[in-house]
Amino acid sequence: MSDYDFEQWTCPIPLRDSPHVVLGHGGGGKLSAELVEHLFLPAFNNQALSQLGDSAVVEASGRLALSTDSFVVQPRFFPGGNIGELAVYGTVNDVSMSGAVPKFMAVSFILEEGLPIRELGVIVESMARAAERAGVAIVTGDTKVVDKGHGDGVFITTTGIGVIPEGIEIGPDRIRPGDKAILSGTVGDHGMAIMSVREGLGFEAPILSDTAPLNHLIETLLAERIEVRALRDPTRGGLAATLNELAQSSRVGILIDEKAVPIRRAVDSACEMLGMDPFQVANEGKFVALVASSDAEKAVSVLRGFELGENAVVIGEAVSEHPGMVVAKTAIGSSRVVDTQVGEQLPRIC
Amino acid sequence: MSDYDFEQWTCPIPLRDSPHVVLGHGGGGKLSAELVEHLFLPAFNNQALSQLGDSAVVEASGRLALSTDSFVVQPRFFPGGNIGELAVYGTVNDVSMSGAVPKFMAVSFILEEGLPIRELGVIVESMARAAERAGVAIVTGDTKVVDKGHGDGVFITTTGIGVIPEGIEIGPDRIRPGDKAILSGTVGDHGMAIMSVREGLGFEAPILSDTAPLNHLIETLLAERIEVRALRDPTRGGLAATLNELAQSSRVGILIDEKAVPIRRAVDSACEMLGMDPFQVANEGKFVALVASSDAEKAVSVLRGFELGENAVVIGEAVSEHPGMVVAKTAIGSSRVVDTQVGEQLPRIC
Numbered sequence: 162m163s164d165y166d167f168e169q170w171t172c173p174i175p176l177r178d179s180p181h182v183v184l185g186h187g188g189g190g191k192l193s194a195e196l197v198e199h200l201f202l203p204a205f206n207n208q209a210l211s212q213l214g215d216s217a218v219v220e221a222s223g224r225l226a227l228s229t230d231s232f233v234v235q236p237r238f239f240p241g242g243n244i245g246e247l248a249v250y251g252t253v254n255d256v257s258m259s260g261a262v263p264k265f266m267a268v269s270f271i272l273e274e275g276l277p278i279r280e281l282g283v284i285v286e287s288m289a290r291a292a293e294r295a296g297v298a299i300v301t302g303d304t305k306v307v308d309k310g311h312g313d314g315v316f317i318t319t320t321g322i323g324v325i326p327e328g329i330e331i332g333p334d335r336i337r338p339g340d341k342a343i344l345s346g347t348v349g350d351h352g353m354a355i356m357s358v359r360e361g362l363g364f365e366a367p368i369l370s371d372t373a374p375l376n377h378l379i380e381t382l383l384a385e386r387i388e389v390r391a392l393r394d395p396t397r398g399g400l401a402a403t404l405n406e407l408a409q410s411s412r413v414g415i416l417i418d419e420k421a422v423p424i425r426r427a428v429d430s431a432c433e434m435l436g437m438d439p440f441q442v443a444n445e446g447k448f449v450a451l452v453a454s455s456d457a458e459k460a461v462s463v464l465r466g467f468e469l470g471e472n473a474v475v476i477g478e479a480v481s482e483h484p485g486m487v488v489a490k491t492a493i494g495s496s497r498v499v500d501t502q503v504g505e506q507l508p509r510i511c
Numbered sequence: 512m513s514d515y516d517f518e519q520w521t522c523p524i525p526l527r528d529s530p531h532v533v534l535g536h537g538g539g540g541k542l543s544a545e546l547v548e549h550l551f552l553p554a555f556n557n558q559a560l561s562q563l564g565d566s567a568v569v570e571a572s573g574r575l576a577l578s579t580d581s582f583v584v585q586p587r588f589f590p591g592g593n594i595g596e597l598a599v600y601g602t603v604n605d606v607s608m609s610g611a612v613p614k615f616m617a618v619s620f621i622l623e624e625g626l627p628i629r630e631l632g633v634i635v636e637s638m639a640r641a642a643e644r645a646g647v648a649i650v651t652g653d654t655k656v657v658d659k660g661h662g663d664g665v666f667i668t669t670t671g672i673g674v675i676p677e678g679i680e681i682g683p684d685r686i687r688p689g690d691k692a693i694l695s696g697t698v699g700d701h702g703m704a705i706m707s708v709r710e711g712l713g714f715e716a717p718i719l720s721d722t723a724p725l726n727h728l729i730e731t732l733l734a735e736r737i738e739v740r741a742l743r744d745p746t747r748g749g750l751a752a753t754l755n756e757l758a759q760s761s762r763v764g765i766l767i768d769e770k771a772v773p774i775r776r777a778v779d780s781a782c783e784m785l786g787m788d789p790f791q792v793a794n795e796g797k798f799v800a801l802v803a804s805s806d807a808e809k810a811v812s813v814l815r816g817f818e819l820g821e822n823a824v825v826i827g828e829a830v831s832e833h834p835g836m837v838v839a840k841t842a843i844g845s846s847r848v849v850d851t852q853v854g855e856q857l858p859r860i861c
Contacts, residue, residue, distance in 0.1 A: 189747025189793075190852040213760070214682065215608035215743060216578035218675065221571070228566035229617035229670055230653045258565035267579035269668045271621070303580045303668075307859060311663040318619045318653075320579055320670035325568065332564065393565060397539025410563070443539075502540040509657060 165238055170282045173199035182276040187306030196304060200282060204289040209265075209300035217301035219265050221324055226261035228252055229320040235509040237284070237314055240354045241369030244315055245284035247445060249291035249299075250374045251396070251511060252321040257376040258392040258448065260331040260383060261323030263295060268319050269303040273312035284315060295374035297321065323376075329383060333410035333451075335390040338481040341457035342415060343450045345378065345464055346371070346472040348400050349428040352442035352507050357431055368427050373446030373469050381467070387460045388453035395449060396511060398501060399441040403449055404487040405501045411451075412484045417477030417499070419489040441502050443510045451479060515588055520632045523549035532626040537656030546654060550632060554639040559615075559650035567651035569615050571674055576611035578602055579670040585859040587634070587664055590704045591719030594667055595634035597795060597861060599641035599649075600724045601746070602671040607726040608742040608798065610681040610733060611673030613645060618669050619653040623662035634665060645724035647671065673726075679733060683760035683801075685740040688831040691807035692765060693800045695728065695814055696721070696822040698750050699778040702792035702857050707781055718777050723796030723819050731817070737810045738803035745799060746861060748851060749791040753799055754837040755851045761801075762834045767827030767849070769839040791852050793860045801829060 172180065175195045185192035202211060209217040232248040249266065256263040268288065272281065292299050350371040357368050375394065382389055391411070395403035400422065408415045424432075424439050432439045446469060452460050457475055464470030477489075487499040522530065525545045535542035552561060559567040582598040599616065606613040618638065622631065642649050700721040707718050725744065732739055741761065745753035750772065758765045774782075774789050782789045796819060802810050807825055814820030827839075837849040 184858045185853065187747075188852070188858070189752055192853060193747070194851075212682070213756075215605040216576040216611065216671075216673070218609055219575050219577060220573070221575055222573060223570070225569050225571055225672075226566040227569060227615060227617055227651055227672065229619045229651055229668070231619040231621050231655045231668060233621060233655045233657050255565040259568055261566065265577060267577055267670050269579045269581040269670075271581050271583060271666055271668075301577055301579055305581045305583045305859075305861075307583050307663060307666075310660070313657060313661040316621055316657075316666070318579070318581060318621075318668035318670075320617050320619075320668075321566075322575075322577065322672070323566070332562065397537075397543070402539055406563075501544075502538070503535065503542060508534045508538065509655075511655075 165283050167279050167283055170279050172278055172282060175199055176278050180278055182272045182274060182278060182306055184274055184306050184308065187304050193304065200285055201302060204285045205299040207298045207300060209298065219300055221264060221322065224325040226256045226259035226323040226325055228255035229318065230255065231316060231318040232511055233316050233509050234511050236358055239358055239370055240367040242372040243284060243287050244317055245287035246291035247372045247511060248317040248319045249288050249295060250372050251445060252319040253295040253297060254375045254394045256321040256323035257379045258394055259325055260329040261325045262380060263297045263321050263323040263376050265322045266292065266297045266299045266319055267301045268299050268317065271312055271316040272304065272306045273314050274306055274309045276314050295376055331389055331392055333391045333407050336411035336413050336451045336479050338413055338479050339454050340390055340451045340479040341454050341475050342417060342477045343452060343457060343460055344422060344474055344476045345448050345470050347423045347425050348444055348447065349424055349432060349439035349442040351445040352510055353428045353431045355510055356435065356507055362431060366427065368431060371444055371446035375446065375448050378464060378467050378470050382460060382463055385463050387456045389450055391451040393449050395444045395447060397443050399443055401440040401499050402501045404499060408487050409485045413479040414483035415477060415487045416480045417489050420492045421474055421476045423472045423474060440499060443507065515633050517629050517633055520629050522628055522632065525549055526628050530628055532622045532624060532628060532656055534624055534656050534658065537654050543654065550635055551652060554635045555649040557648045557650060559648065569650055571614060571672065574675040576606045576609035576673040576675055578605035579668065580605065581666060581668040582861055583666050583859050584861050586708055589708055589720055590717040592722040593634060593637050594665055595637035596641035597722045598667040598669045599638050599645060600722050601795060601861060602669040603645040603647060604725045604744045606671040606673035607729045608744055609675055610679040611675045612730060613647045613671050613673040613726050615672045616642060616647045616649045616669055617651045618649050618667065621662055621666040622654065622656045623664050624656055624659045626664050645726055681739055681742055683741045683757050686761035686763050686801045686829050688763055688829050689804050690740055690801045690829040691804050691825050692767060692827045693802060693807060693810055694772060694824060694826045695798050695820050697773045697775050698794055698797060699774055699782060699789035699792040701795040702860055703778045703781045705860055706785065706857055712781060716777065718781060721794055721796035725796065725798050728814060728817050728820050732810060732813055735813050737806045739800055741801040743799050745794045745797060747793050749793055751790040751849050752851045754849060758837050759835045763829040764833035765827060765837045766830045767839050770842045771824055771826045773822045773824060790849060793857065
């Protein structure tokens with residue numbers, strides 16, 4: 162938690178009377194109103210939110226992408242990020258995976274009685290900065306408080322709406338044998354950042370979460386008229402689950418070159434130490450794109466123009482063999498089936 | 512919980528292996544996929560959801576109303592409803608309060624490890640029925656699982672999107688002195704249904720929650736060209752908080768006739784017994800409408816055509832005196848200020 166200066170965060174005056182969240186902050190009365198007026202409104206400041214109606218009114222037209230996710234990550238503050246920015250970027254990215262431009266976001270908090278207001282303040286400020294970076298407006302929200310011992314500090318549910326530009330058609334059903342699979346960067350960073358904190362692993366340099374907004378990369382790929390067939394971000398379940406979902410929905414096989422998949426040295430070491438497969442570890446700022454073979458080189462070059470895409474690379478291709486299955490060529494030249502894990506490798510990773 | 516026949520609910524085959532929720536059900540692997548495929552998909556069945564992308568793609572245009580709410584009600588099953596239908600109707604109603612026709616919904620679950628799958632099944636089926644009754648499609652969702660002791664069975668966050676018909680302008684800034692305040696039915700039912708279970712109060716007949724979808728009533732009011740200025744549903748904080756919010760946002764005063772507000776006898780008795788003000792108790796299937804004086808009689812008559820509006824009545828009016836304040840004429844002819852409560856009267860009421 163050393164990245165966060167909780168002392169620097171100044172609690173707005175009316176909230177100072179109770180430095181911790183109490184049940185009344187979720188009760189719909191004056192304490193709720195103070196939280197909204199002095200914490201959420203100044204941070205998320207925009208016209209739609211400031212109306213404070215039962216619902217926000219926004220303008221949007223055409224095909225909309227809608228996505229929701231609850232965030233329960235533990236610890237709430239981790240190397241490279243916190244639950245607040247994770248909640249914003251996670252939903253921005255899910256919306257982007259339809260080829261949509263994320264526009265609006267709804268945020269709902271479930272707070273546990275006793276949470277320091279100061280900690281909530283730091284989280285909310287992170288969310289505001291994340292929303293600004295991604296270019297989305299947080300237009301409506303809700304806060305509930307549960308009694309001590311029936312929650313875990315902060316749970317955040319974000320729901321995002323994006324607009325899909327005309328002419329854009331993205332989905333696994335469009336994947337054809339021969340399409341190239343591009344990965345936007347290294348895998349395993351987020352999961353191992355969380356895990357190394359939980360397990361108290363010490364490395365020369367800490368492993369940082371890769372939580373980041375991917376929408377600007379996707380928008381640029383599409384603006385450059387890259388023939389993008391399908392997009393997906395390998396969060397829970399990691400690269401392995403994502404490739405399997407793509408193979409199963411598209412009824413093609415996916416063949417990847419194991420050694421082409423970029424993995425940071427520290428992540429690789431941590432995975433080995435803990436007996437984990439980096440292909441199954443969660444990411445929060447990466448995506449897999451299936452693109453037409455003829456556009457693959459250009460797509461990689463476009464992505465490498467972004468700091469968030471500097472390690473983008475072709476990792477494999479769609480094939481007509483083994484439909485629905487993902488196969489990896491290993492470093493020693495053999496082949497292995499890349500399967501989805503059964504249960505949970507890392508609980509509460511996001 | 513006697514209304515719910517948990518024994519009758521048949522657990523789909525692949526879920527029978529673990530009759531309780533385990534961490535893996537939120538892990539993004541095969542257990543997560545089984546929950547989606549065998550529980551959520553069959554219940555919420557629709558085209559957008561069945562794509563199972565990172566986001567759902569829907570069509571909508573114009574002014575959209577967006578609302579989100581987390582539901583943490585305790586107990587999860589209460590006389591007259593459960594957390595599932597409450598989560599659907601609560602958001603449907605918030606969307607409707609902008610004059611919008613609710614269309615799409617996103618649902619996110621935070622489950623506690625150990626929750627019986629059977630109980631989740633009953634909740635999900637209730638949600639499906641509620642969505643059908645309200646005419647909304649549940650198009651996307653998420654499930655997270657938290658370790659035992661860090662949640663409380665089921666928390667549900669719903670986010671709704673509705674389309675505001677052309678020409679409809681609803682908001683507290685449109686309230687003018689002389690407008691009539693209409694209440695769609697009795698107050699205090701939901702809060703006292705929850706409270707009577709928690710406190711083990713026995714009455715001749717149980718107090719039932721009023722959880723219900725209000726969108727068809729609102730749509731009909733607007734179709735009948737009633738000049739509706741503002742709408743709000745008196746949930747947390749009750750009628751008192753809602754009238755105060757309307758008065759404060761509109762800068763008019765609101766004067767109500769205390770004895771005009773319909774309250775069921777059992778609710779009134781329970782409130783008296785527990786020392787509660789029924790004006791501050793939560794409702795889940797009622798709304799307050801401020802309408803042009805000339806349309807008030809017709810509005811009441813339209814509402815009374817619905818079972819959900821059979822007790823609709825004019826309870827007061829907007830006045831130019833005491834702007835921002837709500838005043839009630841009492842039964843004995845005096846006046847009192849109706850204030851918003853400070854904290855939480857009834858924790859975890861929704």
